[in-house]
Amino acid sequence: MPEDILMEIKKDYVLSKIRDGERIDGRKFDEIRPIEIQTGLIAKAEGSALVKLGNTMVVAGVKMQPGEPFPDTPDQGIIITNAELVPLASPTFEPGPPDENAIELARVVDRGIRHSEAVDLKELCIEEGEKVWVIFIDIWALDDDGNLMDASALAAIAALMNTTVPAERFEVGEDFPLAVKDLPVAITSLVFEDKILVDPCLDELSIGKNTITITTDQNDNIVSIQKSGPFLLKEEVFDRLIDLSIEKAKEVRRILKNINS
């Protein structure tokens, strides 16, 4: 992906702001951009959600169909998470199969959902060893203004919360709402020297895409971590990130809890 030349120019400005203890959009260092979540917008999907995180915009769709279980988990449903950084979302995205960034995005979102046990896979067994529900979560980036990771994780869980299992269509019983048992929330922070910028916007990422994503469940357990970017992470910074991510996730989880009410 070629870098936008503007990113190079913005770098100095962003850095001078950070050194003055400010962020370019006036946010506090631990302030997340405004979040908007809209669910059920895709009627053809079993579940869907559009998430806006500031100007960053992502849509996630859930499709389900019966399939064969994995041999080592004959009584469990399957989750398959995929992300596409489609070229309409940024001048730097190119058409083609998912690159390492898209793959990383999908895998980190997947781990959050999987390890928080947001979906009880055992409830998705139709016939042990023969037939289980396969959940496809497809994350489609629409506008990349930084931190697609958190927006995608949010869109994925919001779409699952909105999902109806299409049992009737596949003649395996009556439709039922997918039970979501936990609300994993990913918090991504940009690390610059000993500074932590929660939910970095694209301009801020011009100083280096050095981020940590920490995903927590509703009991404040940590269910996924991903250091992304070529940088040295000080232990002291990591230590602060743990508590910060837990706190920030609580804020986001409150918004998530309110969407279906």
Add this chain to the structure above:
Amino acid sequence: MEEIKLIVDGKRLDGRGFEELRPIKIEAGVLKRADGSCYLEMGKNKVVAAVYGPREVHPKHLEEPDRAIVRYRYSMAPFSVEERKRPGPDRRSIEISKVSREALEPVIMKELFPRSAIDIFVEVLQADAGSRTACLNAASVALVDAGIPMKGIVTSVAVAKVDGVLVLDPMKEEDNYGEADIPFAFLIRNGKIESITLLQMDGRVTAEELRKALELAKKGAMEIYKLQREAIMKKYVKEEEVME
């Protein structure tokens, strides 16, 4: 599925204590054509790493005017696992390659070699749990063997949570049935852990456990670091004596 007990009488299934590494064997400079190389065994993992470069960048448009580019390719041989793996990169390998490259990049002095490439290739010949950590340890030795200037040495080890306890350097059963897997890599300089260069987590732990896991990983990394040093010394210090 029946419950698998991973800890019996305070010991792990392979007889190790909680804070014990698997046996490690490291040999530097095992390949003739590569500029630097390393063979490494960590438990049942058997991996080979090769470093080429700094050398010309192909394709040309990837060149950076002010530094070398670093490439890292983690690859698993089809016969390295129980069920044959289709050759070529899958999504897991692509992610591992990305985070591993990012673990080494900030340690390599890229600015000394503008417009060139440093290529790191690791092949997993036999996989057990923790192949990414084994590969990083091998890659790090291969980089030193290749004479690539670095701030220090990168050492990697994972910590897992199994049956409610934290264990160092998990093997396959612990990785498969454990509650969490946390691979780390560190920059070690002058015998001291300076910073974290790779960090991932898969599973479920509390904040307190995570902090403890870091301390345990640091202990394990220091032991591996000593073996990495020994492997390099063994190759070069002997050669030196012959020369003199």
Add this chain to the structure above:
Amino acid sequence: MFVLPGDRIRCIEEFEAGEGVYEENGELYASVAGKVVFEGKRVKIEPANKIPELRNGDVIIGRVIDVRGSIALIRFERKVGQERALAKSFVGVLHVSNVTDEFLKNMEDAVGFGDVVKAKIVEDLKLSIKGEDLGVVKAKCKCGNDLVLDGDKLKCPKCGNVESRKISADYGRCCNGGKGSRNG
């Protein structure tokens, strides 16, 4: 003393960081594996595995990529005596005045397109092939066969074509120094 990357180099006096040494927060550390060498006010590492670096006076092996009038362009491929590839390839210039001590009018009588030559770096990208062991070490005939030595000329064993070159004493048996034993 043999050190590894990241090892602190203890100095009683103040030393400057030389090759293979870097400074951070007032401390000196090795960046490569090798022996510590103190040189005047500098401390450097004699690397165990050296990345080739080109300096004036070095002899390189290169390929002729263009010949025009009094100039030939030569792409650097290796430093003589080292198997390791160069970090990046340079193109050097050979002027007709740097071929022999005698007068030579036409560069085409000294090197041909595609020839492999051994040349000395006179200054930066300026090359010279003056001297017995410098000059062409391998050349091909237009018909595709290797040219072989025939007195002070090169001859094609197949089509009989005879060409003149500034021939190196190593023609046909250059093995790039002492390390390898593969004769060309």
